[in-house]
Amino acid sequence: MDINMKKILLLGMGLSSVFLLSACSWIQPLPGAFNVALLEEKDVTGCTKLGTTTSSVLSHVGLYDRDTAAIKKDLILLAKxxxxNMRGDTIVAISPLQDGRMEFAIYDCVK
Known part of the structure:
Protein backbone atom coordinates (compact mmCIF):
# COMPACT_ATOMS: atom_id res chain seq x y z
CA MET A 1 0.00 0.00 0.00
CA ASP A 2 1.53 3.33 -0.99
CA ILE A 3 1.69 6.39 1.27
CA ASN A 4 -1.17 8.24 -0.50
CA MET A 5 -3.49 5.27 -0.09
CA LYS A 6 -2.65 5.10 3.64
CA LYS A 7 -3.42 8.81 4.02
CA ILE A 8 -6.77 8.40 2.30
CA LEU A 9 -7.61 5.39 4.46
CA LEU A 10 -6.68 7.24 7.68
CA LEU A 11 -8.66 10.32 6.62
CA GLY A 12 -11.72 8.17 5.88
CA MET A 13 -11.45 6.42 9.25
CA GLY A 14 -11.14 9.77 11.03
CA LEU A 15 -14.17 11.24 9.27
CA SER A 16 -16.30 8.20 9.96
CA SER A 17 -15.32 8.40 13.65
CA VAL A 18 -16.51 12.00 13.80
CA PHE A 19 -19.83 11.06 12.21
CA LEU A 20 -20.33 8.14 14.58
CA LEU A 21 -19.43 10.20 17.65
CA SER A 22 -21.74 13.02 16.62
CA ALA A 23 -24.75 10.68 16.71
CA CYS A 24 -23.82 9.03 20.01
CA SER A 25 -25.27 10.01 23.32
CA TRP A 26 -23.52 9.54 26.63
CA ILE A 27 -26.53 10.67 28.64
CA GLN A 28 -27.82 7.96 30.94
CA PRO A 29 -31.55 7.93 31.77
CA LEU A 30 -32.46 7.94 35.44
CA PRO A 31 -34.84 5.20 36.60
CA GLY A 32 -38.30 6.41 35.60
CA ALA A 33 -37.11 8.88 32.95
CA PHE A 34 -38.78 6.95 30.14
CA ASN A 35 -42.10 7.19 32.03
CA VAL A 36 -41.99 11.01 31.85
CA ALA A 37 -44.28 12.29 29.10
CA LEU A 38 -43.36 15.03 26.63
CA LEU A 39 -46.55 17.01 26.02
CA GLU A 40 -47.60 20.39 24.65
CA GLU A 41 -48.75 23.32 26.77
CA LYS A 42 -52.40 22.78 25.81
CA ASP A 43 -52.24 19.27 27.28
CA VAL A 44 -51.17 20.23 30.83
CA THR A 45 -53.95 22.60 31.90
CA GLY A 46 -55.02 20.35 34.77
CA CYS A 47 -51.46 19.69 35.97
CA THR A 48 -49.35 21.27 38.71
CA LYS A 49 -46.27 23.12 37.46
CA LEU A 50 -43.23 22.17 39.53
CA GLY A 51 -40.65 24.41 37.86
CA THR A 52 -38.46 24.76 34.81
CA THR A 53 -35.13 23.43 33.63
CA THR A 54 -32.73 24.35 30.88
CA SER A 55 -31.01 21.48 29.12
CA SER A 56 -27.84 21.98 27.10
CA VAL A 57 -25.51 19.75 25.12
CA LEU A 58 -22.68 20.27 22.65
CA SER A 59 -24.05 21.14 19.24
CA HIS A 60 -20.64 20.76 17.56
CA VAL A 61 -18.04 18.01 17.71
CA GLY A 62 -14.84 19.50 16.37
CA LEU A 63 -15.72 21.08 13.05
CA TYR A 64 -18.82 18.92 12.61
CA ASP A 65 -22.31 20.15 13.53
CA ARG A 66 -24.26 17.46 15.39
CA ASP A 67 -27.51 16.20 13.93
CA THR A 68 -30.46 18.32 15.12
CA ALA A 69 -32.58 15.25 15.91
CA ALA A 70 -29.80 13.76 18.07
CA ILE A 71 -29.36 17.06 19.93
CA LYS A 72 -33.09 17.33 20.59
CA LYS A 73 -33.25 13.71 21.79
CA ASP A 74 -30.45 14.38 24.28
CA LEU A 75 -32.07 17.60 25.53
CA ILE A 76 -35.39 15.84 26.08
CA LEU A 77 -33.70 13.03 28.01
CA LEU A 78 -31.88 15.56 30.22
CA ALA A 79 -35.20 17.30 30.90
CA LYS A 80 -36.87 13.97 31.71
CA ASN A 85 -35.40 14.57 40.27
CA MET A 86 -38.27 17.02 40.85
CA ARG A 87 -40.83 14.22 41.15
CA GLY A 88 -42.57 15.32 37.96
CA ASP A 89 -44.12 13.10 35.33
CA THR A 90 -44.44 15.47 32.37
CA ILE A 91 -42.28 17.98 30.50
CA VAL A 92 -43.25 20.69 28.02
CA ALA A 93 -40.74 22.42 25.74
CA ILE A 94 -41.08 26.16 26.36
CA SER A 95 -38.31 27.36 24.06
CA PRO A 96 -37.06 26.29 20.66
CA LEU A 97 -33.76 24.48 20.18
CA GLN A 98 -31.04 27.10 19.93
CA ASP A 99 -27.27 26.55 20.14
CA GLY A 100 -27.72 23.17 21.83
CA ARG A 101 -30.11 24.50 24.50
CA MET A 102 -33.82 24.19 25.25
CA GLU A 103 -35.95 25.17 28.20
CA PHE A 104 -38.64 22.87 29.60
CA ALA A 105 -41.43 23.24 32.14
CA ILE A 106 -41.86 20.32 34.52
CA TYR A 107 -45.30 19.22 35.68
CA ASP A 108 -47.01 16.74 37.96
CA CYS A 109 -50.05 15.53 36.06
CA VAL A 110 -50.90 12.37 38.02
CA LYS A 111 -53.82 12.97 40.33
Missing part, protein backbone atom coordinates in the same frame (compact mmCIF):
# COMPACT_ATOMS: atom_id res chain seq x y z
CA UNK A 81 -34.04 13.18 34.13
CA UNK A 82 -34.62 16.52 35.84
CA UNK A 83 -38.36 15.83 35.99
CA UNK A 84 -37.57 12.59 37.83
Missing amino acids: NEAV
Whole structure:
Protein backbone atom coordinates (compact mmCIF):
# COMPACT_ATOMS: atom_id res chain seq x y z
CA MET A 1 0.00 0.00 0.00
CA ASP A 2 1.53 3.33 -0.99
CA ILE A 3 1.69 6.39 1.27
CA ASN A 4 -1.17 8.24 -0.50
CA MET A 5 -3.49 5.27 -0.09
CA LYS A 6 -2.65 5.10 3.64
CA LYS A 7 -3.42 8.81 4.02
CA ILE A 8 -6.77 8.40 2.30
CA LEU A 9 -7.61 5.39 4.46
CA LEU A 10 -6.68 7.24 7.68
CA LEU A 11 -8.66 10.32 6.62
CA GLY A 12 -11.72 8.17 5.88
CA MET A 13 -11.45 6.42 9.25
CA GLY A 14 -11.14 9.77 11.03
CA LEU A 15 -14.17 11.24 9.27
CA SER A 16 -16.30 8.20 9.96
CA SER A 17 -15.32 8.40 13.65
CA VAL A 18 -16.51 12.00 13.80
CA PHE A 19 -19.83 11.06 12.21
CA LEU A 20 -20.33 8.14 14.58
CA LEU A 21 -19.43 10.20 17.65
CA SER A 22 -21.74 13.02 16.62
CA ALA A 23 -24.75 10.68 16.71
CA CYS A 24 -23.82 9.03 20.01
CA SER A 25 -25.27 10.01 23.32
CA TRP A 26 -23.52 9.54 26.63
CA ILE A 27 -26.53 10.67 28.64
CA GLN A 28 -27.82 7.96 30.94
CA PRO A 29 -31.55 7.93 31.77
CA LEU A 30 -32.46 7.94 35.44
CA PRO A 31 -34.84 5.20 36.60
CA GLY A 32 -38.30 6.41 35.60
CA ALA A 33 -37.11 8.88 32.95
CA PHE A 34 -38.78 6.95 30.14
CA ASN A 35 -42.10 7.19 32.03
CA VAL A 36 -41.99 11.01 31.85
CA ALA A 37 -44.28 12.29 29.10
CA LEU A 38 -43.36 15.03 26.63
CA LEU A 39 -46.55 17.01 26.02
CA GLU A 40 -47.60 20.39 24.65
CA GLU A 41 -48.75 23.32 26.77
CA LYS A 42 -52.40 22.78 25.81
CA ASP A 43 -52.24 19.27 27.28
CA VAL A 44 -51.17 20.23 30.83
CA THR A 45 -53.95 22.60 31.90
CA GLY A 46 -55.02 20.35 34.77
CA CYS A 47 -51.46 19.69 35.97
CA THR A 48 -49.35 21.27 38.71
CA LYS A 49 -46.27 23.12 37.46
CA LEU A 50 -43.23 22.17 39.53
CA GLY A 51 -40.65 24.41 37.86
CA THR A 52 -38.46 24.76 34.81
CA THR A 53 -35.13 23.43 33.63
CA THR A 54 -32.73 24.35 30.88
CA SER A 55 -31.01 21.48 29.12
CA SER A 56 -27.84 21.98 27.10
CA VAL A 57 -25.51 19.75 25.12
CA LEU A 58 -22.68 20.27 22.65
CA SER A 59 -24.05 21.14 19.24
CA HIS A 60 -20.64 20.76 17.56
CA VAL A 61 -18.04 18.01 17.71
CA GLY A 62 -14.84 19.50 16.37
CA LEU A 63 -15.72 21.08 13.05
CA TYR A 64 -18.82 18.92 12.61
CA ASP A 65 -22.31 20.15 13.53
CA ARG A 66 -24.26 17.46 15.39
CA ASP A 67 -27.51 16.20 13.93
CA THR A 68 -30.46 18.32 15.12
CA ALA A 69 -32.58 15.25 15.91
CA ALA A 70 -29.80 13.76 18.07
CA ILE A 71 -29.36 17.06 19.93
CA LYS A 72 -33.09 17.33 20.59
CA LYS A 73 -33.25 13.71 21.79
CA ASP A 74 -30.45 14.38 24.28
CA LEU A 75 -32.07 17.60 25.53
CA ILE A 76 -35.39 15.84 26.08
CA LEU A 77 -33.70 13.03 28.01
CA LEU A 78 -31.88 15.56 30.22
CA ALA A 79 -35.20 17.30 30.90
CA LYS A 80 -36.87 13.97 31.71
CA ASN A 81 -34.04 13.18 34.13
CA GLU A 82 -34.62 16.52 35.84
CA ALA A 83 -38.36 15.83 35.99
CA VAL A 84 -37.57 12.59 37.83
CA ASN A 85 -35.40 14.57 40.27
CA MET A 86 -38.27 17.02 40.85
CA ARG A 87 -40.83 14.22 41.15
CA GLY A 88 -42.57 15.32 37.96
CA ASP A 89 -44.12 13.10 35.33
CA THR A 90 -44.44 15.47 32.37
CA ILE A 91 -42.28 17.98 30.50
CA VAL A 92 -43.25 20.69 28.02
CA ALA A 93 -40.74 22.42 25.74
CA ILE A 94 -41.08 26.16 26.36
CA SER A 95 -38.31 27.36 24.06
CA PRO A 96 -37.06 26.29 20.66
CA LEU A 97 -33.76 24.48 20.18
CA GLN A 98 -31.04 27.10 19.93
CA ASP A 99 -27.27 26.55 20.14
CA GLY A 100 -27.72 23.17 21.83
CA ARG A 101 -30.11 24.50 24.50
CA MET A 102 -33.82 24.19 25.25
CA GLU A 103 -35.95 25.17 28.20
CA PHE A 104 -38.64 22.87 29.60
CA ALA A 105 -41.43 23.24 32.14
CA ILE A 106 -41.86 20.32 34.52
CA TYR A 107 -45.30 19.22 35.68
CA ASP A 108 -47.01 16.74 37.96
CA CYS A 109 -50.05 15.53 36.06
CA VAL A 110 -50.90 12.37 38.02
CA LYS A 111 -53.82 12.97 40.33
